[in-house]
Amino acid sequence: MARIRKRGTSKYQARVRIKGYPEVARTFSSNAAAVLWAAQREQQLLQGLGEALKEADALPLSVALTRYAETVTPRKKSAHSELNRIKVWLRQPLASLTLSSIRGKHLAEYRDSRILASASGNTIRLELAVISHLYEVARKDWGLEHLVNPVKVIHKPKLPRGRTRRLYNGEELALLNWCEQNENLRLKYIVIIAIETAMRRGELAGLTWQDVNLSTRMIYLDDTKNGESRTIPLSSRALGAFKALEDIKDTRTITSATASQNSSKSEIPIFNLHVDNISAEFLAARRGCHIEGLTFHDLRHEATSRLFEKGFNMMEVATITGHKSMQMLKRYTHLRPADLLARLG
Structure with a gap:
């Protein structure tokens, strides 16, 4: 009663x-x-959900997050980033509340506090996504099927507008010349391949000679960010970059000749660079060229836009870039209106 x-x-x-x-x-x-x-x-x-109710009433968010971090997070590609977000949650007063007592208003207050702290909308959405998935796992796998996911009842921060930064006239040549002058050929070819293939930073960092077939002009990526494999055709320029890499014999790059002598070495990353090192070296090159507001990921924007400018349709571009939704592909694509004049007639 x-x-x-x-x-x-x-x-x-x-x-x-x-x-x-x-x-x-x-x-x-x-x-x-x-x-x-x-x-x-x-x-x-x-x-008959009394036992489940009792368990949820006694399970603090902090304990649930720790269990989630140990059993669920390690299976994700973004495990490192998610662990950092979990650490943020564990420092919050909300972590002491039980799963059954956390309501939408609590998360709305958290959202507003993060906005006041100048956290970006995307950062807040990713943090809330951890809690949302935790509740879904608790409902489906932990026997707490009565739980209501409080994240689903609150308004999420709006995503920022997609970046529109592309390479301006002369910037690409300036970057490549800087790499030549500073004897960083590895970065030079990373930049070229990124622009020609739209590969992500992590995909480039993990690329091995085993993934590259110069005869068929194809790259096969078995493990991508979205969890699906992808085959990328190589333009003549990209092919030339890979062939040039074969001739670079230093301690940082594995040649195809060496790889053929020892098959295990063919699985060593071609560039032998961590994703953060790629960003750091690109930043040094950008600053050396006095280029403002350009990130390495903007090269993926540039590559995607160039594919459209070459006349490929949306499905063809998605096949190369690996975008799973047309909406996301649109966010990463910024055509120059001036470049469309020739096609208008």
């Missing part, structure tokens, strides 16, 4: 007691909310 009583001037306490289960109570800011919660709680108890 449920009882609702007013507490003070603006609070309502709902108390539910079913034979065989301990009495539970919760306070709400409106009578309607108290009545709704009490009715749902009664129904769940009568459906």
Whole structure:
């Protein structure tokens, strides 16, 4: 049986007691909310979910996050980044609340506090996504199927507008010349291949000679960011870059000749650079050329836009770039209106 009583001037306490289960109570800011919660709680108890309710009532978010980090996060490609987000959550006061007591208003308050702290909309959405997935895992795999995912009832911050930065006139040549002058041929060919193939930074960092077939002019990526394999055709310029790499014999690059002598070495990354090192070397080149506002990931934008400018349709471009949705592909594509004049006639 449920009882609702007013507490003070603006609070309502709902108390539910079913034979065989301990009495539970919760306070709400409106009578309607108290009545709704009490009715749902009664129904769940009568459906035999008492043990699950008891478990959720006693499971703090901090404990659930620790279990999630140990059993779910390691299976994700973004495990390192997600672990950092979990650490952020573990430092929040919310971490001491139980899963059943966390409501949408708590997460809305967290969202607003992060906005005030100048966190980007995308950062906040990714942080909320951790909690959302945690609740779904708890519902589907941990026997807490009665839980309501509180993330689903709040408004998410708007995503920022997609970057529109492309290479301006002379910037590509300046970057490549800087690499030549500073004897960083490795970065030179990374830049060329990135522009010609639209490969992501992580895909380039993990690329091995085993993935590259110069005879068929194809790159085969077995493990990409979106979890699907992808085959990338090589332009003549990209092919030339890979052939030039074969001739570079230093301690940082594995040649195809060496790889053929020892098959295990063919699995060593071609560039032998961590993703962060690629960004650092690109930043040094950019600063050396006095180029402002350009990131390495902008080369993927540039490559995608160039494919459209060459006349490829959306499905053909998606096959090369690996974009899973047309909406995402659109965000990464920025055509220069001036370049369309010739096709208009």
